[in-house]
Amino acid sequence: MDIDLVQNILYASVRNGTPLLLVALGEMVCEKSGVLNLGQEGMMLIGAVIGFMVAVSTGSLGLGILAAICAGALSAALFGFLTLTLLTNQVATGLALTIFGTGLSAFMGTGYIGKTLVGLQPVNIPYLMDIPVIGKAVFAQDLLVYLSVVIFLLIIWLFSRSRYGLVIRAVGENPEAAHAVGLPVLKTRYLAVLFGGGMAGLAGAYLSIAYTPLWSEGMTSGKGWIALALVVFASWKAERIILGAYLFGFASILHLIMQGSGYDLSPNILSMLPYVATIAVLIIMSRKQTMTRWLAPKSLGESYRPQS
Amino acid sequence: MLRLEARRHDSTLMALVSPLIATALTLVAGSILFSLLGHSPGRALYTFFIAPLSDLYGWTELGVKVAPLMLCAAGLNMCYQAKVWNIGAEGQLVIGALAGGYVGLMFPDTQTHWMLVPVLGFGILGGMAWAGLAAWLKTRFNTNEILTTIMMNYIALYGLLYAVHGPLKDPNGYNFPESAQFSEFVTLPVLFPDYRINISILFGLFALAASWIVLNRTLPGFQMRVLGQDQSAAAFAGFNQNRIVWSVMLVSGGLAGLAGICEVAGSIGQLVPQISPGYGYTAIIVVFLGRMSPIGIFFASILLGITYLGGEMVQMNFNLPKSITGLFQGMLLFFLLASDILIHYRILPANRASRVHS
């Protein structure tokens, strides 16, 4: 294998892994606060369609991305209102959000199928991008890829250094106790849910504005779900999420590489790979079951109703 | 401001009323949506919900849509009673169609209607196998069934694409990604000549009735419900959790597989890239809307069946996208979840003292 190929594979893996990284980081923060939002897929789709529509009609990619973040957060707010204020079941509500998001995005995007857009262009960092092997993967990406890494670093800081990180963890572990020592349980959870929604919207916009630039129904093809598995796989640790996201990015371009190298395997079979890999990852994690249960936020998925 | 107060008893009245409230709210939201799009809400809602049922053809078409919903929902209901979150009915349906369809295509020359038995049988077995895989992953490795079944939905879909693009493609089909047409001997008998509705609706009704008996009149059904409500009580009572997970998954997989093979051996007549417009996912809404009771599911599947027909109607008459169906279904589920709060809580003004319980 020549160096060029390796370089391109790394580049494409990072690009492909970035939407996963964004969603998974958002969901991780959300889950740390004790809320399980299975609506990632739906929020991504809503973000993708809104981002694309705004970008096409205004001609501004930035506005599109901003709109996508807002749309994601708005749909997360709906989820938050149902699960946190009205105390509905988080699993069912998350599923509802995905079903709703799939329907809404398909409905809104009908007129935009087939439209094109000049997508986000790479920002090449001179000299550094010429570093052999990794240069292109690290220093010749578009702005959103860089942004995702910045967010990743911020989250690392959040949970290792800041009081907010402690509060989120405390609320996620034991909301009753958190309330008793005077921490704002609902506010923390709402903010975490909104953050998760914004990140999912951003990830959607990455797909429709930077990665493919176009809109097609169900274009996230399960990435929201894979991200959910990724959070479990990373045992709620940001540094493992980034690794896992790029690994999955690699798995989902594998069929392109195989075709490129002349293996004659049906593309439909190869397309199964990321999903099979997700199941495999879940099996591997279950072997360390006691540990996973340990690391999972204790109150994950449970409604909390403050006494008053 | 309003506040919530927990009820001591779940309200049975609200459990019945909340699906109606949800439906009403969906209609309100729907009319707002239609007016925003510049259509008269009254006429649009009429076209969506009433017009499809204005003639016999409409009713029989409803039966075509309702049958797979009933089959999938009857099985999913058992899973959800036991809190086994099987989201994989869509994939199980596809694999059922694929397995049964394969058998049907392998023996094109068989001249007997008995051929339907192995075709349907393999459809059921295919769905069971696909669900069984998820059950195995859950009981053996304790993997989260939501994620595995979703992943298996995608895998099943690509499997179907592979089959119709590859081994099962009709050699005389002008290279379309479709299988050959099934012979009349592996096609389900229709109920009325000239209409598409076939005996699969009877399978659906039978499955619902059977599931009612199992859940309400047998010990295994009781065990499913206990496991769903309280895992630790189920362990205390000595119910075998793994066995319950296996049974509900196999039953729901089998029913979804049956729905799949009935689609291809019934109204479709061949294997195509898209077998189901999301019946497996819609069935989830059906179960929730139907209050997880077989009788409720019967009515809920009719309502959700109408949303499919209504989507097609507004597409024809108003030039709106068919995907409005998904939008309505999603809204319905949201409103239902929100209305369900009335079952467990009562809503009081914030300043009113709570009702004293004795």
Place this chain on the structure above:
Amino acid sequence: MSIRSGEIHAILGENGAGKSTLMKIIYGVIKPDTGQIIWQNKELAIKGPAHARQLGIGMVFQHFSLFESLTVAENIALSLPEENFPSLSELSKKIIAISQQYGMELDPDRHIYSLSVGEQQRVEIVRCLLQNISLLILDEPTSVLTPVEVDNLFKILRLLASQGCSILFISHKLSEVQALCDNATILRAGKITGTCEPKNTTTENIARMMVADDSAISHSYPRAQGKAIVLQVERLNYQASAAFAIPLTDISFEVRAGEIFGIAGVAGNGQAELLKLLTGEFIDHSDAIIYKGKRLGCLPPSERRRQGIATVPEERLGRSAVPGMTLAENNLLTGYTKGLSNRGWLNWQTIRRHTDEILQSCKVKSSGSQAQARSLSGGNLQKFIIGREISQQPDLLICSHPTWGVDIGAANLIRDELIALRDAGKAILVISEDIDELYQMCDRLCAICHGHLSPVGNTDDISINLLGQWMTGEFNAIEAVTELADSHA
């Protein structure tokens, strides 16, 4: 009620008298409907726990408000005001200083889950002390402690009081209140029924203020002599497989027909594991459990029930009963092994009739067999559960904390039922933290500590002190018993 500075004031009352609610109002966790709180001569409304801490009120909860996956220092940092969020290393130094000052060892870098219950309580106290409090509220602080830990706690509280800090001490244990407190306020059913100086008031007088009718205060039962061995446990060993489970080592005892055998111990010393091994929920690889002369091996729970082993676990809702199901369904929950299901088919009419019989015979107050389990009060639900198990005519009944959190009337009824079952010649095993209850009912006693079982003796031969030593793991105090037993013989 009022409390002076430097005073140790007890709030006494039965379970459900409203003690915790009152304290949570003072600490701002719950808002009162009416009434006023006057703090240091000023009337004010306490807006929340953070506000209460600002005023100088600290609280140690009955179920600790600690976060297990965080360290001691992180836990304490969370309760400090947001503005002066300290660096953790600075805070650690402060924690060490304070804990040494009061003679409580505490390592700020340890995670809460690795601490014993007593140590966790210290974290809560240190957390309060760091904020210059003038009122410390402790909700049932001794219920989870061993006698030695209780003594230590009392020393710390007296030291605090001598420095001018007021203490509100919530308890339902008269002896502790008499040992520690200057004044006491007694609550019953949400109302103050009296105040007294506990050191100068007789136990009977206080008890009379706590419970409504005199008759309910205490029952005594004659002891019985066990006959044939029903359950024998021979060197039972259990390696914990699940996280947090306590391993059991060389547990041996036997329970005889016609006796009540008691195992005392502070929660979390292996009782839960022992119970699950006996019921068959956990598999006993050492095959050490012999019931009616046969080894049980890995016989599943349903089979054990069929052979006459009934169990009443500690948690009522969410283990012995499904909260959202009706009493009839909850009757079926264990009754399916004893004729309530006909080859897997259910006849609800029969089940309801059978349930109504239980409700009547055990005087359960409910709206009938169709009432949801969670709509019953703790006492009534426990009466129903005990009645359900007894109605299955077990040969061995295993009860964990049978009267935990139950009002006195229901507790007496439950004890009467158990004694009646004993006198009918059945074997009963009671696992409990409540020493008074064990002394009242049991014919033979032992204690469990860190998964080890103490020697066994006749209840009347074991002093409370000795049992206390056994509960802390000092088993070599055995000689005293055998001598006593010899002298009896």
